[in-house]
Amino acid sequence: MTTQVKHVDEVTIRFAGDSGDGMQLTGTRFTETTAIAGNDLKTLPDYPAEIRAPAGTLGGVSAFQLMFGSKTVFTSGDAPDVLVAMNPAALKVHLKELVKGGVILANADAFSDKNLKLAGWESNPLEDDSLSSYTLYSVQMTKLVNLALAESGLAPKSIDRTKNMFALGILFWMYNRDPEPTFRWLKEKFSKAPVLAEGNITAIKAGYNYGDITRIFNTSYRVERAEIPKGKYKSVTGNEATAYGLVAAAKKAGKEIFLGSYPITPASEILHTMSKLKNFGVKTFQAEDEIAGITSAIGASFAGDLACTTTSGPGLALKSEAIGLALITELPLVIVNVQRGGPSTGLPTKTEQSDLLQALYGRNGDGEVPVIAASTPSDCFYAAYEASRMAVKYMTPVILLTDGYLGNGSEPWKIPSVDELDDFEISHPKAEDFSEDVKFQPYKRDEVTLARPWAIPGTKGLEHRIGGLEKVDVSGDVSYEPMNHQVMTHLRVDKVAGMTREIPQTEIFGEAKAKLLVLGWGGTFGAIHVGVDRAQQKGYSVSQIHLRWVNPLPADLGDIFKNFDEILIPELNMGQLSKIIRMNFLRDVIQLNKVQGLPFKGSEIETKIYSILDKK
Amino acid sequence: MSDKNAIKVEPVALTRKDFVPGNEVRWCPGCGDYSVLAQVQKMFPEMGIKREDFAVISGIGCSSRFPYYMDTYGFHTIHGRATAIASGVKLANPALSVWVVTGDGDGFSIGGNHMIHLLRRNIDINVLLFNNRIYGLTKGQYSPTSLPGAKTKSSPFGSIDNPFIPASVAFGAEASFIARAIDVDVKNMQDVLMESHQHKGTSFVEIYQNCVIFNDGAFADVSNKKTRPDHALFVKHGEPMVFGADQNKGIIIDGSHPKVVDIGKEYPIERILVHDKTNPLITNLLLQMTLDNHFPTPFGVLRQVDKPTYDEGLISQIDAAKEKLGEGGLEELLALGDVWEV
Numbered sequence: 001m002t003t004q005v006k007h008v009d010e011v012t013i014r015f016a017g018d019s020g021d022g023m024q025l026t027g028t029r030f031t032e033t034t035a036i037a038g039n040d041l042k043t044l045p046d047y048p049a050e051i052r053a054p055a056g057t058l059g060g061v062s063a064f065q066l067m068f069g070s071k072t073v074f075t076s077g078d079a080p081d082v083l084v085a086m087n088p089a090a091l092k093v094h095l096k097e098l099v100k101g102g103v104i105l106a107n108a109d110a111f112s113d114k115n116l117k118l119a120g121w122e123s124n125p126l127e128d129d130s131l132s133s134y135t136l137y138s139v140q141m142t143k144l145v146n147l148a149l150a151e152s153g154l155a156p157k158s159i160d161r162t163k164n165m166f167a168l169g170i171l172f173w174m175y176n177r178d179p180e181p182t183f184r185w186l187k188e189k190f191s192k193a194p195v196l197a198e199g200n201i202t203a204i205k206a207g208y209n210y211g212d213i214t215r216i217f218n219t220s221y222r223v224e225r226a227e228i229p230k231g232k233y234k235s236v237t238g239n240e241a242t243a244y245g246l247v248a249a250a251k252k253a254g255k256e257i258f259l260g261s262y263p264i265t266p267a268s269e270i271l272h273t274m275s276k277l278k279n280f281g282v283k284t285f286q287a288e289d290e291i292a293g294i295t296s297a298i299g300a301s302f303a304g305d306l307a308c309t310t311t312s313g314p315g316l317a318l319k320s321e322a323i324g325l326a327l328i329t330e331l332p333l334v335i336v337n338v339q340r341g342g343p344s345t346g347l348p349t350k351t352e353q354s355d356l357l358q359a360l361y362g363r364n365g366d367g368e369v370p371v372i373a374a375s376t377p378s379d380c381f382y383a384a385y386e387a388s389r390m391a392v393k394y395m396t397p398v399i400l401l402t403d404g405y406l407g408n409g410s411e412p413w414k415i416p417s418v419d420e421l422d423d424f425e426i427s428h429p430k431a432e433d434f435s436e437d438v439k440f441q442p443y444k445r446d447e448v449t450l451a452r453p454w455a456i457p458g459t460k461g462l463e464h465r466i467g468g469l470e471k472v473d474v475s476g477d478v479s480y481e482p483m484n485h486q487v488m489t490h491l492r493v494d495k496v497a498g499m500t501r502e503i504p505q506t507e508i509f510g511e512a513k514a515k516l517l518v519l520g521w522g523g524t525f526g527a528i529h530v531g532v533d534r535a536q537q538k539g540y541s542v543s544q545i546h547l548r549w550v551n552p553l554p555a556d557l558g559d560i561f562k563n564f565d566e567i568l569i570p571e572l573n574m575g576q577l578s579k580i581i582r583m584n585f586l587r588d589v590i591q592l593n594k595v596q597g598l599p600f601k602g603s604e605i606e607t608k609i610y611s612i613l614d615k616k
Numbered sequence: 617m618s619d620k621n622a623i624k625v626e627p628v629a630l631t632r633k634d635f636v637p638g639n640e641v642r643w644c645p646g647c648g649d650y651s652v653l654a655q656v657q658k659m660f661p662e663m664g665i666k667r668e669d670f671a672v673i674s675g676i677g678c679s680s681r682f683p684y685y686m687d688t689y690g691f692h693t694i695h696g697r698a699t700a701i702a703s704g705v706k707l708a709n710p711a712l713s714v715w716v717v718t719g720d721g722d723g724f725s726i727g728g729n730h731m732i733h734l735l736r737r738n739i740d741i742n743v744l745l746f747n748n749r750i751y752g753l754t755k756g757q758y759s760p761t762s763l764p765g766a767k768t769k770s771s772p773f774g775s776i777d778n779p780f781i782p783a784s785v786a787f788g789a790e791a792s793f794i795a796r797a798i799d800v801d802v803k804n805m806q807d808v809l810m811e812s813h814q815h816k817g818t819s820f821v822e823i824y825q826n827c828v829i830f831n832d833g834a835f836a837d838v839s840n841k842k843t844r845p846d847h848a849l850f851v852k853h854g855e856p857m858v859f860g861a862d863q864n865k866g867i868i869i870d871g872s873h874p875k876v877v878d879i880g881k882e883y884p885i886e887r888i889l890v891h892d893k894t895n896p897l898i899t900n901l902l903l904q905m906t907l908d909n910h911f912p913t914p915f916g917v918l919r920q921v922d923k924p925t926y927d928e929g930l931i932s933q934i935d936a937a938k939e940k941l942g943e944g945g946l947e948e949l950l951a952l953g954d955v956w957e958v
């Protein structure tokens with residue numbers, strides 16, 4: 001059979017297998033290689049909460065999807081074009097999503113009677129013709145790696161484990177990818193066990209050559225480089241970008257940074273990433289619990305560090321009281337919540353946007369906490385940077401909302417230059433600014449921002465006490481006076497409301513006046529963008545706005561809304577932003593709510609747009 | 617470790633007055649807290665630390681009002697979290713002398729978790745635990761150190777809770793410094809405060825403190841000057857464990873148990889057990905005597921050992937990484953990882 005080379009604009013591949021099959025690693029390596037090859041891309045890791053669920057079961061299937069293309073890619077793809085199924089369970093779980101006529105690359109050796117039964121197949125789908133509407137490649141990967149690595153010196157178990165690298169090799173061939181970066185990566189990763197590095201490299205080569213020589217695949221694909229701006233790039237996940245954004249803010253401001261954190265899925269990678277950055281002076285403190293995570297950070301902020309804490313929904317709940325302390329003591333603090341499915345333990349490894357109301361209101365007493373949301377994995381960098389800058393400028397805790405999809409998902413990121421980052425200057429009061437006549441007052445506010453001064457312990461002459469009890473404005477003394485509490489409550493609310501002056505004019509994708517506005521926030525940006533874009537291409541009167549600050553809301557939003565007949569708010573929750581918009585603007589909205597632990601597909605947004613506008 | 621990360625100790629021209637902010641102290645008349653405050657205000661100027669380098673951190677409770685009455689940097693935080701907040705303060709600025717003021721409820725009930733983890737990490741922080749065996753600020757409920765049978769507002773039929781001995785919990789949590797003092801015993805308290813300051817690592821000081829309103833006389837036998845000599849054993853490192861109004865009683869080891877004996881012909885002073893603050897067996901023996909009526913209650917420095925501190929560990933890891941990889945700036949940060957050019 002001859003192989004034709006087909007040029008395509010974009011491809012979605014899903015790697016699926018047992019939790020122990022190394023699908024996340026295989027996906028990540030294909031992603032890195034594809035990014036270096038110059039395609040734009042987005043990824044979606046989707047793995048079970050159990051570390052090793054029983055082998056071969058449907059519950060133990062781990063998947064990794066990426067979409068890459070020669071144009072800008074906004075989501076990790078709707079339905080996969082290619083499904084790599086390393087066992088019957090993986091095929092069972094993911095087949096229904098594969099596009100009709102799509103490619104299945106299966107490890108035939110894993111389709112044993114036992115595994116077929118575990119996955120609920122009555123007969124072997126690789127042999128019974130039931131997959132005839134797809135392009136099926138059934139390859140004996142386990143057997144082939146065993147042949148290729150017979151002389152490698154690796155133990156049989158280790159050899160079996162390289163079958164994911166064999167599959168990766170086939171895909172490298174199929175998509176004309178250079179395996180060299182992965183070879184380099186393997187040599188580095190297994191620098192202390194060169195036999196393992198060589199074994200994995202051999203498996204990749206075997207897979208690659210299998211594709212090249214056997215010619216069983218009738219097509220290989222070429223996805224041209226994407227037209228992307230010139231510059232330096234690297235691949236980042238949202239969690240990595242968040243970590244870099246926080247540290248970049250500290251570096252730009254000339255501050256030391258302190259992270260107090262307790263491990264929690266899916267936020268732990270921020271702690272991991274920052275823990276590595278010791279030579280940047282980053283102080284990470286793995287606390288004994290979520291409360292100690294945030295309270296240690298509050299202590300560090302009091303002592304003058306740029307302080308942050310990272311968590312997911314259940315952890316944010318535990319931090320509530322301490323957020324109130326940061327609020328009333330008016331100390332800068334960044335609280336990152338990588339949202340996951342809730343309530344309670346919920347869906348630890350799955351994405352959701354259901355902590356918006358918790359972020360906005362999850363505290364005792366009145367008082368506003370600014371809330372900013374990142375929209376893409378690399379945007380986490382800028383959102384974390386901005387959260388830090390605003391926390392310090394306004395002397396307030398700021399909550400940064402990302403989610404599991406953004407946190408674990410990755411994309412190529414055009415690295416900014418140092419000068420491209422917003423200025424971030426911090427001034428602390430000094431002894432010489434004060435005298436017997438002009439005494440230091442810990443709650444004397446900046447006239448514009450209403451921020452109080454950040455006097456650092458160790459500074460001579462500025463000794464003062466702060467705390468969770470209500471304070472008198474200016475002096476900071478404790479006070480239970482009725483009118484004082486009224487004044488201070490207003491001041492705290494007004495301070496956050498005033499942050500709208502920092503929010504740039506709202507960008508509208510599409511016409512400023514149209515029949516429908518699709519309004520989103522956070523990690524749904526890409527899917528909404530794809531849906532709106534496709535509808536616009538078809539001539540529908542629809543525009544998109546994506547919120548970055550959810551509190552305070554942009555000042556121009558109310559006027560913008562007047563130019564749209566309807567507002568659609570797609571959310572991965574039961575309508576939390578919808579509540580906020582109705583409440584603030586006394587205006588009804590149409591909801592689109594998905595709570596399946598998975599991100600929106602562009603097609604879901606698109607379909608909803610049509611269902612609204614076609615009725616008219 | 618670089619100088620900026622070490623507490624600077626040098627002669628300072630400070631007096632007690634420099635630490636009195638001049639506001640009204642609002643504890644109940646006769647509260648044991650007044651006495652502790654006075655001793656802390658007296659000892660701070662003698663520690664050779666500048667006023668601006670002190671940070672006093674507290675949680676919630678009567679004793680936690682303490683920072684408002686010290687003219688230093690201070691933070692009155694939330695219930696139970698002072699130890700965690702103080703950890704952040706110290707790690708952000710290791711040059712500060714950090715003091716936590718907490719109570720038996722704040723430190724061992726709601727804040728028990730943070731307390732044990734601070735102690736095991738051995739961050740260089742001084743913890744003053746005011747133990748009055750009662751909840752004062754919430755007006756008289758039993759605390760985790762209230763004795764069995766204590767009749768309080770929430771235990772009208774007597775407490776059925778088994779109490780903590782705070783110093784024993786500290787020992788179990790691997791504390792490197794454990795001391796005990798009595799609110800009204802000025803001399804021992806001053807010694808303990810000074811040794812606490814001098815110790816590198818977490819210093820845990822349990823202070824028996826009388827609540828005149830809800831638990832008056834809880835420590836009468838050791839507070840009363842007349843009964844104290846027979847009920848309190850003040851230990852000093854390297855000295856025999858002697859007590860009694862006439863200094864005529866001592867502790868010996870009889871088999872594997874401690875025993876109180878009269879010093880004399882049968883038990884000459886040479887046979888009396890000598891305190892060794894570095895020996896965990898001795899510390900444990902003293903702790904076991906605490907609530908046992910056959911023995912005096914031990915006070916003074918019960919344990920002091922040198923162990924690595926978390927704060928020094930953190931700073932030295934950072935210093936070592938900078939040494940090895942060079943100090944990273946913003947540009948290096950942005951260039952981390954596999955970067956390619958388009």
